[in-house]
Amino acid sequence: MSTTSKPLLEVNGVTLQYKTKEYLITATYRVDFKVYQSDRFVLLGPSGCGKSTLLKAVGGYLTPTEGEIRLKDKIVTMPGPDRMMVFQEFDQLPPWKTVKQNVMFPLIASGKLKGRAAEEKAMQYIEKVKLAAFANHYPHQLSGGMKQRVAIARGMAMEPDILLMDEPYAALDALTRKKMQDELLLLWDDTRFTVLFVTHSIEEAVKVGNRILLLSPHPGQVTAELNSTGEDTRDASGKSLSERINTMLFEENVEEEEEVVHV
Numbered sequence: 001m002s003t004t005s006k007p008l009l010e011v012n013g014v015t016l017q018y019k020t021k022e023y024l025i026t027a028t029y030r031v032d033f034k035v036y037q038s039d040r041f042v043l044l045g046p047s048g049c050g051k052s053t054l055l056k057a058v059g060g061y062l063t064p065t066e067g068e069i070r071l072k073d074k075i076v077t078m079p080g081p082d083r084m085m086v087f088q089e090f091d092q093l094p095p096w097k098t099v100k101q102n103v104m105f106p107l108i109a110s111g112k113l114k115g116r117a118a119e120e121k122a123m124q125y126i127e128k129v130k131l132a133a134f135a136n137h138y139p140h141q142l143s144g145g146m147k148q149r150v151a152i153a154r155g156m157a158m159e160p161d162i163l164l165m166d167e168p169y170a171a172l173d174a175l176t177r178k179k180m181q182d183e184l185l186l187l188w189d190d191t192r193f194t195v196l197f198v199t200h201s202i203e204e205a206v207k208v209g210n211r212i213l214l215l216s217p218h219p220g221q222v223t224a225e226l227n228s229t230g231e232d233t234r235d236a237s238g239k240s241l242s243e244r245i246n247t248m249l250f251e252e253n254v255e256e257e258e259e260v261v262h263v
């Protein structure tokens with residue numbers, strides 16, 4: 001990330017609400033952050049602080065009540081191929097499609113490419129994630145880490161500006177989760193994609209992110225923004241980054257009732 005370059009994604013004073021006839025829930029309140037090219041930007045905060053809601057808004061599935069979201073200076077108003085969501089649980093790859101067919105699918109479904117061109121583009125990204133030898137395999141023949149690479153290749157083949165990942169490892173056991181995080185970082189070393197990553201694990205945020213945005217409990221507001229080297233380094237006072245984050249997130253928190261305003 002270079003602060004002198006222009007941000008890729010800007011979230012400016014974004015308030016997000018869920019409104020129905022019966023209720024109004026404020027999920028985030030006036031959130032600001034900027035994501036730069038090749039950032040691994042993590043949204044971190046307790047359950048219910050609005051991380052997924054923010055990601056949905058960046059994806060264009062939800063319109064801010066207040067503020068704006070800009071991608072390459074253009075206001076986000078709807079979903080688009082410039083923002084690809086990498087789905088939670090990589091078993092969502094259709095099992096009846098081969099690796100190549102899985103990666104080709106969004107290219108064809110979106111009308112971006114057809115036939116041979118779609119196949120070539122898919123193969124280009126399958127090679128990037130080092131799965132060329134498995135292009136004709138089916139998802140059940142792959143390890144979890146390989147499935148993750150297919151899911152990322154599928155997102156990257158669309159050549160989006162940013163990949164969106166919502167708690168991708170939440171359902172995994174600790175060992176598999178660690179492996180998947182390592183795989184993601186290796187892949188990032190090779191390709192330098194930009195990713196906006198949601199988690200509520202401090203450990204995961206410190207490892208996966210180069211920048212971490214801390215959100216307060218419901219409704220989510222920015223508490224702090226921190227850099228991470230990937231190591232849980234100690235500062236001059238002897239406190240590790242994860243300890244400092246833990247203090248910032250939880251020290252003064254009292255368990256709060258969800259704020260539901262009946263209208």
Ligand SMILES: Nc1ncnc2c1ncn2[C@@H]1O[C@H](COP(=O)(O)OP(=O)(O)OP(=O)(O)O)[C@@H](O)[C@H]1O
Binds near residue numbers: 026046053200258
């Ligand atoms: N579709 C919805 N309709 C109404 N309220 C919703 C909806 N989705 C989320 N919310 C509410 O918005 C708030 C933020 O939810 P969100 O899922 O964004 O939080 P989160 O930080 O991603 O939580 P978690 O870590 O548990 O996934 C919560 O109070 C939640 O109950």
